[in-house]
Structure formats: C-alpha cells, structure tokens
Amino acid sequence: MAANNQFSIAVHLMAGLGFCTKTDRTSAQLAGSVNTSPSFIRRTLAKLSKAGLIETSKGKNGFCRLAKNPPDISLLDIYLAVEAPKAFSIHHYEETNACQVSCNIKSVLEDALNKTQKGMEDSLAKITLCSLIADIKKH
Amino acid sequence: MAANNQFSIAVHLMAGLGFCTKTDRTSAQLAGSVNTSPSFIRRTLAKLSKAGLIETSKGKNGFCRLAKNPPDISLLDIYLAVEAPKAFSIHHYEETNACQVSCNIKSVLEDALNKTQKGMEDSLAKITLCSLIADIKKH
DNA sequence: CAAATTGTTACTAAGTTAGTTGCATTCAAA
DNA sequence: TTTGAATGCAACTAACTTAGTAACAATTTG
Numbered sequence: 001m002a003a004n005n006q007f008s009i010a011v012h013l014m015a016g017l018g019f020c021t022k023t024d025r026t027s028a029q030l031a032g033s034v035n036t037s038p039s040f041i042r043r044t045l046a047k048l049s050k051a052g053l054i055e056t057s058k059g060k061n062g063f064c065r066l067a068k069n070p071p072d073i074s075l076l077d078i079y080l081a082v083e084a085p086k087a088f089s090i091h092h093y094e095e096t097n098a099c100q101v102s103c104n105i106k107s108v109l110e111d112a113l114n115k116t117q118k119g120m121e122d123s124l125a126k127i128t129l130c131s132l133i134a135d136i137k138k139h
Numbered sequence: 140m141a142a143n144n145q146f147s148i149a150v151h152l153m154a155g156l157g158f159c160t161k162t163d164r165t166s167a168q169l170a171g172s173v174n175t176s177p178s179f180i181r182r183t184l185a186k187l188s189k190a191g192l193i194e195t196s197k198g199k200n201g202f203c204r205l206a207k208n209p210p211d212i213s214l215l216d217i218y219l220a221v222e223a224p225k226a227f228s229i230h231h232y233e234e235t236n237a238c239q240v241s242c243n244i245k246s247v248l249e250d251a252l253n254k255t256q257k258g259m260e261d262s263l264a265k266i267t268l269c270s271l272i273a274d275i276k277k278h
Numbered sequence: 279c280a281a282a283t284t285g286t287t288a289c290t291a292a293g294t295t296a297g298t299t300g301c302a303t304t305c306a307a308a
Numbered sequence: 309t310t311t312g313a314a315t316g317c318a319a320c321t322a323a324c325t326t327a328g329t330a331a332c333a334a335t336t337t338g
Binding site for chain 4: 177197201230
Binding site: 033036 | 274
C-alpha cells in the first residue's frame with residue numbers, strides 16, 4: 001500500500017470541485033466521492049489550498065471551492081501542489097574512487113532524467129482540469 | 140528506503156559494461172562499482188539478461204557482457220527490462236454510485252496519464268547508453 | 279456560547295524495497 | 309572426476325513510505 005496516490009486523489013478532488021462550480025463543498029462531501037475519511041481528504045485539500053488552487057473557509061459553514069476556472073488549471077499545477085515524488089529516483093551509493101563510472105554516473109543520469117521529468121511535466125501542463133471534466137461528463 | 144532504485148542501478152550496471160566492451164565482468168566486479176553486494180546486483184542482472192540486453196555465462200569463468208552495441212540500447216530498453224513501477228499510480232476506491240465524478244474519474248485519468256507515461260517513455264527512448272557513456276567519459 | 283468546519287499532529291497498519299544469506303545449478307580447469 | 313568459481317533464485321530481515329484513523333486546536337457563523 002506504499003504507492004503514492006496523492007496526485008490521483010488530488011485530481012479526483014479537483015474534478016469534484018470543478019464538476020459543478022456553483023456549489024461549494026465540504027471535506028466530508030468530497031470524502032464521500034472518494035470513499036475515504038474527511039480527515040485524509042483534508043490533508044490533500046490543505047496542499048491544494050497552499051498552492052492557491054482552491055479556496056477554503058474555516059469555521060461553521062466552512063467550504064472548499066476552486067480558486068481558478070477549470071481551463072486555467074492544469075494537471076501539472078495539481079502535480080506540483082501535492083509534491084508527489086519524482087518519476088525517477090537515483091541510487092546514492094558511496095563512490096568507488098578508482099571507477100570512473102561509479103564516480104560520474106549520478107550526475108550524468110541526473111541530467112538525463114531531469115530532461116525526461118521536464119518532458120513529463122510539460123505533458124501534464126497540456127491537460128487541463130476542464131478537459132478532464134468534459135471527459136467525465138461524456139461518459 | 141522504499142524508493143525504487145532498480146532502474147538507476149540497472150543503468151549504472153549497463154554503463155559499467157559499456158564503458159569498456161572489451162573486457163567481460165562478473166557480478167562481483169560490478170557490485171564493486173555500485174558498492175553493494177554481488178547477490179543484489181545479480182537480481183538486476185538477471186532481469187537485464189531476460190530482456191536480452193546482456194549475455195551471461197554461468198559456471199567457472201562466468202561473465203556478463205552487453206548483448207548489443209551501446210548506440211543500440213536506449214534508457215527505455217533498460218526501463219522496461221527492470222519492470223519499474225509506472226510514473227503514476229491511480230487510487231482505486233469503491234465508487235460512490237450517485238456521483239458521476241467518482242464513477243468515471245478512474246478511466247478518464249487513466250487515459251490522460253497513459254499519454255503522459257507514453258511521452259515519458261518516448262523521451263527515454265531517445266537517450267542511448269552510448270551518449271550516457273560519452274558523458275561519463277567527458278567528466 | 280454552541281455547533282460545525284478546516285488545519286494539523288500523532289499514531290497504527292500495511293505494502294514496498296534494499297540488502298543479506300544460503301543454496302542449487304552450471305561450467306571450466308586441474 | 310573432482311574442485312572451484314560463477315550465475316540464478318528463494319527466503320528472510322530491516323527500513324522506509326504511505327494509507328487511513330483519531331483526536332484536537334483554531335476559526336467562524338449564528
């Protein structure tokens with residue numbers, strides 16, 4: 001159960017908020033859609049709020065709503081908001097000094113994988129919350 | 140310590156084998172470069188072997204060597220060989236039947252993320268082991 | 279003041295991975 | 309034919325990460 005689902009949960013929540021922007025929601029209502037506990041949901045909502053993607057209000061009649069319009073929110077925004085781990089991790093063993101591969105593989109691989117990560121993020125940037133919601137409504 | 144490093148370790152091993160293709164290696168020698176145990180290394184080597192990226196020989200004077208030339212090996216080949224987990228995982232909660240978002244988010248998100256994953260794999264396909272080794276030699 | 283809601287911390291349970299150990303299998307050389 | 313060295317593989321432990329829960333402080337409305 002150690003796979004990081006925060007990104008997909010966050011997208012689910014954002015889609016829930018964007019599906020109908022006229023009504024505000026509580027963490028309990030959103031938790032119902034995801035079928036988990038409000039407290040768990042709030043942890044993700046708090047990150048989305050800190051990233052400026054949603055607005056929340058504490059206290060009685062507290063609520064959550066999108067802070068921007070769905071066409072102006074990309075999956076990259078959500079991905080960055082939840083601070084999900086990078087797609088690739090690089091091992092960090094102590095270098096074997098006599099070995100050129102051992103000494104340099106890390107920085108060389110980092111350069112290569114950063115480009116790949118960047119490409120992936122560019123791809124996420126092209127998918128808007130709006131298009132995702134449109135797909136959901138098509139079903 | 141639960142981050143999956145098999146891909147980066149596999150690239151390290153392949154770079155070690157490709158750095159000088161004239162001499163064969165044993166798992167013990169490769170383990171020295173990564174600074175870990177030969178047995179651990181062999182688990183990854185076995186996957187690379189099954190994927191046809193390296194050739195191995197059992198018995199006395201056993202060895203490992205590349206099965207192809209470095210320009211013909213891409214990081215995607217290595218990525219697929221080690222069967223690393225996908226870049227994104229999607230949560231699977233029970234659907235809340237009354238909620239259209241809950242019922243459809245999974246398939247919609249899968250479509251979107253498959254495209255992103257594909258883009259990432261295309262990016263990996265463009266990086267050859269040869270270019271990586273050249274970068275290492277530049278250092 | 280009371281009720282309801284977000285924000286946050288602490289905690290437990292479960293899953294994943296690194297890393298080790300041990301052994302069966304295989305092959306070359308003495 | 310025996311011995312030694314190597315891969316391949318299975319079992320195991322420890323460490324780490326995450327899901328999920330519970331509890332509570334802070335806040336806001338009525």
